[in-house]
Amino acid sequence: MITEQEILESLKILIKKSSEFNNVLLGSGDDAAIIKTKEELVHSLDISVEGVHFLEELIPAEYIAYRSIAIALSDIAAMGAYPSFFSIGLTSNNEDINWYTSFNKGVERIIDEYQIPLVGGDITKERTNISVSVFGHLFNKNLKRSTAQVNDDIYITGQLGLAKKGLIEIKENGICNSQFIDAYLTPKAQFKKSREISPIANACIDISDGLLNDLGHICKQSGVGANIYIDDIPITTDIMDLTYGDDYELCFTISKDKSFKYAEGEYFKIGTIIDSNEINIFDKGKPIEMKTRGWDPFKK
Amino acid sequence: MITEQEILESLKILIKKSSEFNNVLLGSGDDAAIIKTKEELVHSLDISVEGVHFLEELIPAEYIAYRSIAIALSDIAAMGAYPSFFSIGLTSNNEDINWYTSFNKGVERIIDEYQIPLVGGDITKERTNISVSVFGHLFNKNLKRSTAQVNDDIYITGQLGLAKKGLIEIKENGICNSQFIDAYLTPKAQFKKSREISPIANACIDISDGLLNDLGHICKQSGVGANIYIDDIPITTDIMDLTYGDDYELCFTISKDKSFKYAEGEYFKIGTIIDSNEINIFDKGKPIEMKTRGWDPFKK
Numbered sequence: 001m002i003t004e005q006e007i008l009e010s011l012k013i014l015i016k017k018s019s020e021f022n023n024v025l026l027g028s029g030d031d032a033a034i035i036k037t038k039e040e041l042v043h044s045l046d047i048s049v050e051g052v053h054f055l056e057e058l059i060p061a062e063y064i065a066y067r068s069i070a071i072a073l074s075d076i077a078a079m080g081a082y083p084s085f086f087s088i089g090l091t092s093n094n095e096d097i098n099w100y101t102s103f104n105k106g107v108e109r110i111i112d113e114y115q116i117p118l119v120g121g122d123i124t125k126e127r128t129n130i131s132v133s134v135f136g137h138l139f140n141k142n143l144k145r146s147t148a149q150v151n152d153d154i155y156i157t158g159q160l161g162l163a164k165k166g167l168i169e170i171k172e173n174g175i176c177n178s179q180f181i182d183a184y185l186t187p188k189a190q191f192k193k194s195r196e197i198s199p200i201a202n203a204c205i206d207i208s209d210g211l212l213n214d215l216g217h218i219c220k221q222s223g224v225g226a227n228i229y230i231d232d233i234p235i236t237t238d239i240m241d242l243t244y245g246d247d248y249e250l251c252f253t254i255s256k257d258k259s260f261k262y263a264e265g266e267y268f269k270i271g272t273i274i275d276s277n278e279i280n281i282f283d284k285g286k287p288i289e290m291k292t293r294g295w296d297p298f299k300k
Numbered sequence: 301m302i303t304e305q306e307i308l309e310s311l312k313i314l315i316k317k318s319s320e321f322n323n324v325l326l327g328s329g330d331d332a333a334i335i336k337t338k339e340e341l342v343h344s345l346d347i348s349v350e351g352v353h354f355l356e357e358l359i360p361a362e363y364i365a366y367r368s369i370a371i372a373l374s375d376i377a378a379m380g381a382y383p384s385f386f387s388i389g390l391t392s393n394n395e396d397i398n399w400y401t402s403f404n405k406g407v408e409r410i411i412d413e414y415q416i417p418l419v420g421g422d423i424t425k426e427r428t429n430i431s432v433s434v435f436g437h438l439f440n441k442n443l444k445r446s447t448a449q450v451n452d453d454i455y456i457t458g459q460l461g462l463a464k465k466g467l468i469e470i471k472e473n474g475i476c477n478s479q480f481i482d483a484y485l486t487p488k489a490q491f492k493k494s495r496e497i498s499p500i501a502n503a504c505i506d507i508s509d510g511l512l513n514d515l516g517h518i519c520k521q522s523g524v525g526a527n528i529y530i531d532d533i534p535i536t537t538d539i540m541d542l543t544y545g546d547d548y549e550l551c552f553t554i555s556k557d558k559s560f561k562y563a564e565g566e567y568f569k570i571g572t573i574i575d576s577n578e579i580n581i582f583d584k585g586k587p588i589e590m591k592t593r594g595w596d597p598f599k600k
Contacts, residue, residue, distance in 0.1 A: 025340060029521070030445050031378035031505060032344035034438075037337055040325060044332035045433055047389040047422045078331035089347040089389070089431040122347045122431075131389040131422075131431035133345055138334075145330050205331060221329070 002095050007123055010100045014107055018117035023084060033119040035085055035135075042081040042136040046072035050128035058170055061099045063185040064130065065106030071208065072132040073114065073189035074248040078206035080143035080198035081136035082191055083114050088121040089131035114189070139195045143204035143252065148222035152202050152253035152273040153260075157193045159234040160211060160249070161241030180236075187248040193267070197252055200260060204252035210243040212290065215251050215279060225276025230283040232270045239283070242290065302395050307423055310400045314407055318417035323384060333419040335385055335435075342381040342436040346372035350428035358470055361399045363485040364430065365406030371508065372432040373414065373489035374548040378506035380443035380498035381436035382491055383414050388421040389431035414489070439495045443504035443552065448522035452502050452553035452573040457493045457566075459534040460511055460549070461541030480536075487548040493567070497552055500560060504552035510543040512590065515551050516579060525576025530583040532570045539583070542590065 011028075019027040026034040048068040050056050056064070069086060076083050088107065094100065107118060166184030175181060190206070197204070203222060205214045211233070219226055235241040253273055254260050260267075274280075281288050311328075319327040326334040348368040350356050356364070369386060376383050388407065394400065411418060466484030475481060490506070497504070503522060505514045511533070519526055535541040553573055554560050560567075574580075581588050 026442060026444065031375040032342045032381070032434075032436075034379070034442055035341045035343060036339060037341045038339075039336060041335045041337045041341065042332045043335060043387065043419060043433075045387045045389050045421050045431070047391055047424045047429075047431065049391055049424045049426045049429075052424055052426060075331040079334070081332070087343065087345045087433070089345050091347055091349055091429055119343060121345050124347045124349045124352055126349045126352060126429065127427055129391055129424075129426065129429045129431075131345070131347065131429075133343075133387070133433040134332075136332075142326060142334055144326070 002097055004123060006097055007100050010097060010104055014104055014111065014118050017108070017111060018119065021117035024117050024119060027117070028120050033087070035119055037084065037135070038137045040138055042076055042079050042138060043133065044072060044075040045131065045133045046075065048130045048132070056128060059185070060175070061102035062106040064128070065103045066109055066186055068130040069107065069110045069132050069134070070187045070189055071248060072134040074187070074206040074208065076134050076136035077189045077191050077194040078143065078204050078250055079136070080140060080194055080201070080204065081138045082195065083116045083134060083136045083189070085117050085119045086132060086134045087119050090121065091124045091126045091129040093125050093127060140198040143198060143201050145203055145205050145218050146221040148203035148218050148224055148253040148273050149255060150224055150273055150275045152255055153269050154215065154226060154228060154251065154253050154271040154273060155267050155269050156207065156211065156233070156249050156251050157190050157267060158247065158249040159236060160207070160247055161236030161244060163187060163246035164241065164244040165236050167246065184246060187246065189248065190250050193250060197254070200258045201252040201254050204250055207247055207249045207251050208245040210245050211251060212242050212279060218251065218253065219279060225274045225278045225280070226271055227274055227280045227282065228271030230281060232268060234268055239290065302397055304423060306397055307400050310397060310404055314404055314411065314418050317408070317411055318419065321417035324417050324419060327417070328420050333387070335419055337384065337435070338437045340438055342376055342379050342438060343433065344372060344375035345431065345433045346375065348430045348432070356428060359485070360475070361402035362406040364428070365403045366409055366486055368430040369407065369410045369432050369434070370487045370489055371548060372434040374487070374506040374508065376434050376436040377489045377491050377494040378443065378504050378550055379436070380440060380494055380501070380504065381438045382495065383416045383434060383436045383489070385417050385419045386432060386434045387419050390421065391424045391426045391429040393425050393427060438498070440498040443494070443498060443501055445503055445505050445518050446521040448503035448518050448524050448553040448573050449555060450524055450573055450575045452555055453569050454515065454526060454528060454551065454553050454571040454573060455567050455569050456507065456511065456533070456549050456551050457490050458547065458549040459536060460507070460547055461536030461544060463487060463546035464541060464544040465536050467546065484546060487546065489548065490550050493550060497554070500558045501552040501554050504550055507547055507549045507551050508545040510545050511551060512542050512579060518551065518553065519579060525574045525578045525580070526571055527574055527580045527582065528571030530581060532568060534568055539590065
């Protein structure tokens with residue numbers, strides 16, 4: 001049976017690497033970590049659970065780790081902030097040290113890619129459950145969900161449905177070379193775009209539960225509605241891509257009088273905020289009805 | 301089947317109460333929280349898991365919540381810090397809303413007792429797994445594990461084995477009126493004492509895995525050993541109380557030349573740090589051998 005000591009041993013490389021960051025005043029190995037931070041701290045906690053968010057039989061531990069952290073970081077990006085550090089609570093009853101080595105590789109990729117230290121965490125034995133605490137600081141002003149304004153343009157940062165298609169491919173063929181599978185296994189938190197839009201956007205959310213659901217949160221919390229146009233939305237498979245998450249693009253709104261300039265294919269203007277309590281979807285000029293998976297923007 | 305919406309609804313009272321704290325700039329309900337903090341942030345993440353740290357059939361949800369958070373806060377106290385805010389990742393497949401109402405009551409007790417806001421978290425469905433992220437700021441200097449000095453006096457802040465006896469009572473008779481059961485169900489993070497000792501202590505740890513184990517961490521990380529004297533240690537049942545945690549008292553060391561004054565029964569001087577790599581235990585002047593449950597200080 002694998003011991004906690006062996007697992008901790010396997011983490012040493014991550015702890016050493018993390019201790020070299022300037023903002024780590026006291027890293028892992030004591031009762032708590034001490035981190036150099038700023039007056040306004042952005043924080044989110046995200047759980048990824050075996051059987052709910054991923055299937056261990058399908059996804060190597062490296063990607064379970066990578067996705068769990070990237071998904072949490074996406075919330076920091078959606079707030080108009082950059083990432084500063086993170087911690088992980090790992091529950092797993094895996095008995096193979098290679099599983100942990102693979103998991104750690106995914107964590108290390110995050111440390112390297114986002115240049116943020118792992119400052120601590122906890123390990124317990126039970127069915128796999130990964131709790132990730134992420135931290136950041138505002139680029140500029142915060143980007144809330146509740147501050148969309150009537151007549152704002154609605155944008156998204158990328159194509160919808162890539163990850164969904166990737167997951168279907170994994171289920172059918174296992175992991176192989178595919179841009180769709182990459183999109184599912186290694187989602188990217190949109191910090192570059194978060195920085196670009198943070199001075200001018202009115203509201204923002206990351207698309208974790210599907211565009212309709214997440215735009216629905218903006219609308220509900222801002223007390224507004226939206227018209228969106230299928231023709232302007234880059235989709236992968238079909239219009240059901242509007243109801244799936246997993247791509248972790250941002251959805252945000254900007255006042256029409258702000259001059260928002262961007263390169264083709266970087267952002268997509270998909271609709272307008274309206275004075276209503278509904279999301280109206282237009283396909284080739286005609287209104288259509290769609291169900292979301294979760295909260296239904298059509299139902300009050 | 302209980303919906304996420306119903307659970308979130310039950311949390312509203314906690315979110316409202318938390319939003320009234322001065323350090324909460326943006327509370328729950330957005331992609332991330334924004335908290336007013338100080339330059340040096342103390343952070344720890346602790347997981348409590350059904351079947352490992354508690355049994356749901358024995359412990360009402362109120363106490364599962366209370367213990368999970370208090371235990372995490374104890375790490376902040378052990379660092380020489382006071383608590384500032386916390387977040388919770390709750391995984392549970394409980395289908396009874398009363399379970400969540402009871403859980404929330406435990407969370408609310410923590411908010412009230414320690415005067416700290418809940419700033420966010422996540423909810424998923426699976427076997428109960430509670431991940432608590434806690435945050436604080438230093439009273440004074442930090443209290444590390446690795447800085448005990450040869451000739452330091454070793455202290456603990458309270459009696460050992462109370463919680464262990466409480467857990468035995470719960471297993472035998474269920475929850476009833478008992479100081480031991482109280483000690484198990486509602487452990488107290490020792491912030492008052494952390495503040496008192498923070499200017500003068502050399503090293504500190506909270507006793508979560510048993511005195512021998514945790515003093516062992518101080519010794520190992522400081523490159524020292526210890527003599528401890530059973531006669532000076534307040535125990536509840538027998539000397540095996542030195543090997544059980546769950547009381548969450550602090551164990552710390554202070555240089556002999558510091559004049560540490562305290563009221564009888566508030567602190568217990570239990571031994572001395574020595575230039576060695578062993579923990580020697582003396583009972584009525586004679587050395588005895590004991591096994592810890594985890595790391596064995598007698599084995600190299």
